[in-house]
Amino acid sequence: MTDLSVDLGFIKLKNPVIAASGTFGYGLEFEPFIDLSLLGGFVVKGLYFSPREGNAPPRLVEASSGLINAIGLPGIGVERFSEEVLPRIRKHDTALIVNVCGESDEEYGSVVEFLDKKEGISAYELNISCPNVKKDGICPALSPEATFSTVSLVRKISSRPLITKLSPNVTDVLEIALSAQEAGSDAISLVNTFLALAVDSETQKPKLANVYGGLSGPAIKPIALRMVHQVASRVNIPVIGMGGILEGNDALEFLIAGAKAVEVGTANFINPEATLRIIDELKEYCQKKGIDRIETLIGSLRT
Amino acid sequence: MSGYSPARMTKDPLARIVGKESWRDYFLLRLESPLIADRSRPGQFIMVRVNAHHHPLLRRPFSVHSKNGKTIEIFFQVAGLGTDLLSRKGMDETLDILGPLGKGFRAEAELKGKAVALVGGGRGIAPLYFLAQELRSSGAASRIFYGGKTQADLPLQNKLVDQGFDISCSTDDGSFGFRGFVSDLFKAELEEYTPERIFACGPEPMMKKISDAARQKKIPAEFSLESVMGCGFGACWGCVKRIKRGDGEEWVKICEEGPVFSAEEIVWGEEEG
Numbered sequence: 158m159t160d161l162s163v164d165l166g167f168i169k170l171k172n173p174v175i176a177a178s179g180t181f182g183y184g185l186e187f188e189p190f191i192d193l194s195l196l197g198g199f200v201v202k203g204l205y206f207s208p209r210e211g212n213a214p215p216r217l218v219e220a221s222s223g224l225i226n227a228i229g230l231p232g233i234g235v236e237r238f239s240e241e242v243l244p245r246i247r248k249h250d251t252a253l254i255v256n257v258c259g260e261s262d263e264e265y266g267s268v269v270e271f272l273d274k275k276e277g278i279s280a281y282e283l284n285i286s287c288p289n290v291k292k293d294g295i296c297p298a299l300s301p302e303a304t305f306s307t308v309s310l311v312r313k314i315s316s317r318p319l320i321t322k323l324s325p326n327v328t329d330v331l332e333i334a335l336s337a338q339e340a341g342s343d344a345i346s347l348v349n350t351f352l353a354l355a356v357d358s359e360t361q362k363p364k365l366a367n368v369y370g371g372l373s374g375p376a377i378k379p380i381a382l383r384m385v386h387q388v389a390s391r392v393n394i395p396v397i398g399m400g401g402i403l404e405g406n407d408a409l410e411f412l413i414a415g416a417k418a419v420e421v422g423t424a425n426f427i428n429p430e431a432t433l434r435i436i437d438e439l440k441e442y443c444q445k446k447g448i449d450r451i452e453t454l455i456g457s458l459r460t
Numbered sequence: 461m462s463g464y465s466p467a468r469m470t471k472d473p474l475a476r477i478v479g480k481e482s483w484r485d486y487f488l489l490r491l492e493s494p495l496i497a498d499r500s501r502p503g504q505f506i507m508v509r510v511n512a513h514h515h516p517l518l519r520r521p522f523s524v525h526s527k528n529g530k531t532i533e534i535f536f537q538v539a540g541l542g543t544d545l546l547s548r549k550g551m552d553e554t555l556d557i558l559g560p561l562g563k564g565f566r567a568e569a570e571l572k573g574k575a576v577a578l579v580g581g582g583r584g585i586a587p588l589y590f591l592a593q594e595l596r597s598s599g600a601a602s603r604i605f606y607g608g609k610t611q612a613d614l615p616l617q618n619k620l621v622d623q624g625f626d627i628s629c630s631t632d633d634g635s636f637g638f639r640g641f642v643s644d645l646f647k648a649e650l651e652e653y654t655p656e657r658i659f660a661c662g663p664e665p666m667m668k669k670i671s672d673a674a675r676q677k678k679i680p681a682e683f684s685l686e687s688v689m690g691c692g693f694g695a696c697w698g699c700v701k702r703i704k705r706g707d708g709e710e711w712v713k714i715c716e717e718g719p720v721f722s723a724e725e726i727v728w729g730e731e732e733g
Contacts, residue, residue, distance in 0.1 A: 182695040189469050189693075202697075210711055217690050217698035222514040224690065228697045231711060375514045403514070426691035427509065427519060429558070430471060 159443040160450040161436070163197070163418050165395045167318035167343045168279055170197035170252055170418055173451065174408065174436050177399055177422035178203055178256035178282060178322075179228070183238070184246040190429035195436065197418060198252030201242070203284045205258045206268050208234040218355045218364040223376030223401075224423050225353045227367035230258055230287055235271045247277025254320065256282045262297075262310045269315045280317055283308060283342070286324035286349035288371045298324035298349070301336035308340035320397060323347040325377075325384055334388040334396075345388060346397035346420060348381045373423045375401040382414050389415025389456060403431065405438020415456040468499050469693060473556045477549055478531060483615035485538040486583070487547045489555075494530040496559045502591035503564030503684055503720045506534065507692035509556040510545040520546065521689045523587035523661075523719070524560060532559075535616070537583040561692045562719050565591050565659055565682055572599040577655040579605040579670055581642050581662020585616055587684050588661055592625060602626065603655070607642025607662075611635040643669035650677055657681070668728040681723040687714045702727035 161172035176187070178200035184193055193199060211231025218225050233242070238255075247253055255278050259265035269281055285307050286298035297303035298321075308321055321337040323330060325348035334345050350371025355364035363369075381400020389396040398416030402408050403424045411419045424431035443451055472493045479490030496506065507519035520542040522534040538544050549555065565587075567576075576595060578588045585606055595602045607630040608614045614636060620627045629637030630645040638645040643666045650673055658681035660670045667683045674681035690696030692715045700711035701718065703725050712718070 180695060186693055186695045190471060211697060211700070214698075214700050214711075215688060216700065217688050217696070219516055219518055222517060224517055226690070226696070226698065231697055231700075374517050423517070426696050427517060428471075428556075429691070429693065429695075 159440055159448065160452075161439060161443070163452055163455070165344055165417055168252055172197040172436050172439065173412060173418040174432050174439070175199060175252070175254070175397065175418055175420045176425060176432050177420035178284065180422040180425045183242045184249070184253075185242065187425070187429055191433050193246070193249040194251050196251045196432055198254055198279065200254040200256050200282050200420065201238075201246070202232055203230045203256040203258040203287065204232050204235055204238055204268060205230065205260070206235055206264055206271065208232060208237065213366040215364065215366055218370070220353070220355060220372060220374075221376060223372050223374035224426075225355055225365065225370040225372050226350070227365045227370035229367065235268055239272070239275050243275055243277060252279040253277060254280045254282050256284050256322070257311070258284045258287065259307070262307050265307055265311050266314050269311050273314070273316050278317060280320055280343070281311070281315060282320040282322050282346060283311060284322050284349075286322050288324065288326060288350060288352045288369065296324060298322070298333055299327055301332050304333050304336045305340045308337050308342050312341035318343040320344040320346050322349055323388075324349050325380065325400075326352045330384050331387050331391055334392050338392050338394050342394065344395045344397060345392060346399065347388060348377070348384055348400045351377055351380070373401065375403060377401050378407060382410055385411055385416050386414040386458065402435070403427070405435045405442060408435050408439060409442060409454070412451070412454050413456070413458050415458065417455055469559060469561055470495055470499075471556070471558050472496055474554045475557045476554050477551055479533070480551060482547070484612050486535070486615045487538070488525065488533055488535045489546070489549065490531050490533045491555060491557065492531050493557060493559075496557065497527045497530050497532045500524045500527050500532055500560040501564040502567060502594050503587050504560035504562050505692070505719060506532070506557045506559030507561060507689070508534070508546065510542045516542050516545075518690060519558065519692060521561075521687075521692055521715075523684065524590055525586050526590045526593060535583065535586040535589070558692060562715055563717065565684070565720050567591060567595055567598070567600075567659070571595060571657060573601070574656040575601045575603070575654070576657045576659065577603050577605065577646070579642060579646050579658065579660040579662070581607050581666040582609070582613060584660070584662030584666075584684070584686075586661070588659060589616065589620070591659055603628065605630070605642050605646045605649070607631065607645065607666075609633065641666060641669075643673075646670060647673045655679060660684075664729065671723045671726065671728065674723050682720050683723065683726060685714050685719045685721065685726075687719070689715055691715070702729070
């Protein structure tokens with residue numbers, strides 16, 4: 158019997174597979190396809206305090222083995238989320254993580270203050286790294302000071318564990334990760350999408366209305382793995398790795414590189430059952446290799 | 461999420477190709493997928509995985525062209541890598557599909573005995589064939605207006621005629637039927653003909669013209685919109701359209717609340733299409 162559970166310290170997951178924010182709706186969208194209770198966890202779409210419209214279309218364009226999106230974080234806001242969605246999704250026996258957004262440190266704080274009074278949330282993932290919201294992809298995760306400021310403010314307000322989601326669009330991701338750790342983050346998740354551009358040579362226009370978007374999918378996996386390895390080797394808090402995981406083997410690579418758990422994103426669009434297939438493939442791998450506890454694989458990269 | 465009931469969509473990883481036809485760059489595939497066939501209604505669509513590799517990454521959306529027992533058909537024009545790969549699939553190969561997705565046309569029994577118009581531009585004829593079949597069985601009197609760039613862009617014309625549908629065609633170059641856009645053909649017909657309902661699918665400028673004509677004549681009209689889609693089932697927020705809701709406008713997911721919207725709801729783009 159293989160033990161797939163992983164202990165993040167602040168929470169124990171039944172397996173290391175978490176559905177990533179922005180690719181899993183509010184969870185409800187996947188109920189027709191999978192039993193959410195089988196997941197290690199899932200992260201609901203980023204929430205600002207108030208409802209938001211998101212960007213004008215086109216919002217999506219494919220790239221080689223990848224997807225560039227500029228959705229712009231549309232959402233229903235914390236009140237509707239708490240009233241209409243949370244009561245329906247907290248019944249699932251899995252870690253329910255809310256991705257928290259803000260235009261300012263204060264907004265991050267007010268989202269967490271509001272949600273802290275609601276039952277059924279396991280942790281917050283601070284989305285300080287969405288590249289599609291402000292011009293040129295500006296967000297707190299681009300500087301250690303801004304990261305420290307946001308995380309430490311929310312730390313004071315939150316009664317729940319904080320996972321800080323980092324951007325890969327930086328020179329030194331480790332510096333940002335250490336800043337988040339110092340500010341009291343309980344875990345780091347990385348990477349968010351890579352700031353990207355797609356050009357239509359026919360019209361000489363950008364293919365996305367927002368001009369820039371965030372690249373995800375298998376195209377980014379090797380860079381994401383490198384960043385996860387760099388960060389996981391040096392921080393003292395758990396790292397949740399993501400970037401282009403489509404199959405069980407991709408998830409294994411992140412665990413071996415040092416991630417305690419993984420998030421699965423773009424794969425959910427292609428196959429709404431992708432997370433469950435990945436869990437099955439992790440189990441098969443462990444059985445084939447005679448691994449009793451998947452945790453023994455974490456950070457096992459032989460360099 | 462309002463009024464959204466996704467419980468009936470399902471994934472069929474082994475929909476077998478049991479029929480294939482082609483005309484130049486237009487293709488029709490018949491897929492055996494009993495559950496999805498049983499549940500499909502006109503105007504709904506499926507998401508098709510065109511290969512098992514990483515490129516192209518996303519599924520492709522296709523409206524259900526018809527259904528018959530355990531099979532559904534999709535009709536498409538090669539427009540890029542995804543449709544090109546799909547067009548190369550052969551008999552007995554299997555496809556991984558999701559469906560039926562979205563909400564269909566609001567063609568109810570109340571149209572029995574009434575005159576209705578179906579206007580298809582190019583590959584926009586795809587969902588209208590299924591609708592025409594349903595309307596025929598519910599006793600509505602349909603007229604189909606079918607337009608394309610040239611005669612070769614009207615591959616379904618013979619089938620529609622053979623099945624006894626009342627069909628009028630247009631071509632941009634005049635190689636068959638009315639010379640000009642199908643929207644112009646239809647507007648000319650509206651001078652002496654007043655259907656109770658209009659259903660249309662095609663390029664956005666064409667649908668906008670039909671929407672304007674319908675509004676002038678105060679005829680209710682529904683449009684099936686096309687969009688790039690990330691998932692097809694409401695998770696990615698990628699396929700939005702400006703839609704009137706209450707006193708305002710919102711970006712609404714085409715996959716979830718559409719792909720069919722009424723003329724009153726749609727805010728047509730200025731330069732899209």
